[in-house]
Amino acid sequence: MPVFEFRRVGTSDIDYCWSLYRDSMQPLTLELAAWNEARQRRSVEEALREEGASILIEQDNDVGWLHVTETRFDIHLGHLYLAPERRGQGLGSGFLGWMGERARRKGKLLSLDLIRNSPVRGLYERLGYRVVRTGGVTLRLELGP
Secondary structure, eight states: OSSEEEEOGGGHHHHHHHHHHHHHHHHHHHHHHHHHHHHHHHHHHHHSSTTTTEEETTTTTTEEEEEEEEEEEEEEEEEEEEEEGGGTTTHHHHHHHHHHOOOOOHEEEEEEEEEETTTTHHHHTTTTTEEEEETTTTEEEEEEO
């Protein structure tokens, strides 16, 4: 049983989600490519308006956000950003383990795209994800059904 819950993203959450995304992604992006603040913000806001966007909650506290899409054959984790004070404490591993088990029970492939220089790549690989495609500044990782 997971120790986290989810709630739908509301308009009051947009600045919170944007700041987690920007603070995580801007330094990594700048190592590899130009950062376009307006384009990045639009992309995040679009993802937050979709049905698969949720706030991750632990013990009644917002601890991050995610965006997941699911089809008949696969689950794609489009975004997962944790609050800085909650990183490195097992929350991400617990969530990814829960997602992996959910995908396995449903017989679905679990995929995600990761910026090439992401410091969490090792975590995904330890959890059994494998790189299946590289392109530009991103990697596609998958966890089989």
